[in-house]
Amino acid sequence: MASPPHTSKTLKLERYNSYLRRLHSTKVLNASSKLIFRVTLLIALVLILFFTLNYPPLSDKNPNHAHLHHHSFLSAALFTSSAGGDAWEKQVRHSSTPKKPNGLSVLVTGAAGFVGSHCSIALKKRGDGVLGLDNFNSYYDPSLKRARQKLLLKNQVFIVEGDLNDASLLTKLFDVVPFTHILHLAAQAGVRYAMQNPQSYVSSNIAGFINLLEVAKTANPQPAIVWASSSSVYGLNTQVPFSELDRTDQPASLYAATKKAGEEIAHTYNHIYGLSLTGLRFFTVYGPWGRPDMAYFFFTKDILQGKPIDVYQTQDKKQVARDFTYIDDVVKGCLGALDTAEKSTGSGGKKKGPAQLRVYNLGNTSPVPVGNLVSILEGLLRTKARKHVIKMPRNGDVPYTHANVTLAYRDFGYKPTTDLATGLRKFVKWYVDYYGIQTRVKKDSDINSEHPEESA
């Protein structure tokens, strides 16, 4: 049967029907794209909320540090655990809970630093709880601080990334953990750099210290605080060896002045709020994982690279000398000070009675001229140094340091046991290992045959 001829009416009807079909399919398409759009929007909102709450870390208020998260080997861990959320709190609690009965719970500031990293590991190894705090600033190569952080993580010590001046972060930490002690080692170190960047000393060593004390004084319980002062407070003192009773009102550098100010500030917080405070005057601490801004460290680097080094002399052409102190001895001193620190007496910001206030020298009791330091390094590196002997620039350095440690010995048995040659050998061994340097450096076998006791 032939199909009916198209009349104008049927044609119109067909066109109308096809119009309706197109209209319907567009509507379906619109409805489904709207649905997709809404679902995408919802997912985006959820993601934004998640990122805002979790990243960047609560602690990191410094935009200069933000990039470090991306480069950090730990970025994934920090991403999920540094926001003050459940995972973060769990990590903070786990790290700071002692594993032995009556163990300490210590907040170590500057935990990614030289002395801080050594002390954190030593405390953790003997069963104390340790939580680190560090702002990972770039005063010296932050990758060294990241490597120390990695080492600490292996030892179950978690470092919160944040600044001393971040009061809300510090308060949060004390809300989560009832720290028994603070080992306050975060500081702007270095004597000569104070002429280049004086404000950084004010910000860390004065403002940051006060911020920490403000939080500690209101904490319940108040922690006992052991903190790093410096041999540089003796300044132009000529009485040797330096005793804690000698005058310390003639600092030769702004660095020394901020450390001396710290000692006076400690007195105030002890007096008003009953905080137990112990200041440790470190004498040129050196050793493995040390600070690249210190002479023994950059001398090693420059000697190995064949670069000249400046060896300072006093104005009257005498040798400059330091009471170089090996890191392990200083760690023992820090732990001894923590163990003998009495409890703070205040609570809720109110003093309840007199509290302990102490200051100790932690030195080696045997000054060595810088020229001898260089000779020891030349021997260990089997390389002659290109020495430029020059008059010490007027940059805050003092000619001579020498500690009397009678007080630290009496109160917590502090007794340094490492001489400079032994300590530098350990440093050089670490240095070539860490930087992967193939050199003529004395090998372990050479070292062990000279000092058989070390091969045990």
Ligand SMILES: O=C(O)[C@H]1O[C@H](OP(=O)(O)OP(=O)(O)OC[C@H]2O[C@@H](n3ccc(=O)[nH]c3=O)[C@H](O)[C@@H]2O)[C@H](O)[C@@H](O)[C@@H]1O
């Ligand atoms: O004992 C301390 O309290 C201080 O010890 C060190 O300060 P410093 O003793 O000056 O240590 P280095 O910078 O390593 O200098 C060691 C010696 O080498 C000398 N030096 C330094 C640099 C240089 O180019 N040439 C040179 O002969 C210095 O005058 C000094 O006698 C630390 O850098 C400070 O943070 C610390 O507080």
